Amino acid sequence: MKSFAKIVVLFLACIVALPALSQTPRKEVRAFWLSTVWQLTWPKTTITKTGNTKQIQAQKDEMIELLDSVKAANCNTVYFQVRGRCDAFYRSSFEPWSSDLVKTRGMDPGYDPLEFVIDESHKRGLEVHAWFNPYRYESVLNQWDGTPLNYRESHPEWLLDYTNGSILN
Numbered sequence: 001m002k003s004f005a006k007i008v009v010l011f012l013a014c015i016v017a018l019p020a021l022s023q024t025p026r027k028e029v030r031a032f033w034l035s036t037v038w039q040l041t042w043p044k045t046t047i048t049k050t051g052n053t054k055q056i057q058a059q060k061d062e063m064i065e066l067l068d069s070v071k072a073a074n075c076n077t078v079y080f081q082v083r084g085r086c087d088a089f090y091r092s093s094f095e096p097w098s099s100d101l102v103k104t105r106g107m108d109p110g111y112d113p114l115e116f117v118i119d120e121s122h123k124r125g126l127e128v129h130a131w132f133n134p135y136r137y138e139s140v141l142n143q144w145d146g147t148p149l150n151y152r153e154s155h156p157e158w159l160l161d162y163t164n165g166s167i168l169n
Contacts, residue, residue, distance in 0.1 A: 031077035032070045034117075037084030037133065039100050042066060043113075048103045051110035059101075059113070064120060071124045080117050083132035085139065086151065086168070090114035090130075096148040106148030137166040 035041045045058040070078055082089045087098035087105060090113065096106035101113060114130065121128045137144075137151060137159055144150045151158050152166070159166045 029077050030073075030075040031079055031129075032066075032073070032075050033079045033131070034066065034081060035084075036081040036089055036098065036100050037136075038139075043101060046103055047101065047107075047109045050102075050108045053110075056109065056111055059109075060111075060116060060120075063113075063117060067117075067120050067124055067126065070126060076125070077127045077129065078117070078121055079129050079131045080114070081132065082114055082130045083134075084136065085133070086137045086149075094149075099147075104147070105144060135167040137168055139165040141165060 033041075036043070039046075043059040043062055045055050045062065047055045047059065049055075067078065080089075083095065084098065084100060086095055087100075088095040089098055089101055097109060099105040102109050118128050141161060142152065143165070144152065151168075158168055160169045
């Protein structure tokens with residue numbers, strides 16, 4: 001009987017001790033996914049000429065509105081898509097500027113969207129994580145013919161074609 005009582009006491013001690021052992025996480029991630037491919041979330045305005053200040057400001061205003069809504073929703077993190085189709089939303093010597101940002105793939109928009117998003121997010125106490133699609137190249141076959149850094153011309157062996165486009169091999 002004494003051993004049964006010891007087991008019961010030990011069991012009750014464990015039940016009481018478990019909540020004390022579990023700790024509240026130091027940090028909770030409450031995030032918003034900001035998709036740029038095909039202009040799903042941002043930008044709604046396309047820059048048609050390098051340095052067009054009106055269009056740049058329109059893109060920035062759209063982003064500020066999004067970031068304000070992220071903060072208002074009590075989120076603390078933004079996952080910002082910086083590469084959707086082997087193109088970039090940041091200055092890169094490897095990938096051209098995204099046609100989801102500018103009228104013509106590869107055209108310099110006149111500012112660095114990633115730098116802007118980081119600066120504006122930090123002003124609101126938000127973390128930014130760069131999110132990229134590593135494989136999608138084009139969503140329509142031959143979509144990037146005649147554009148800068150066209151892998152179909154420079155490295156066709158890198159591409160695998162499928163019904164709706166190409167991916168990197």
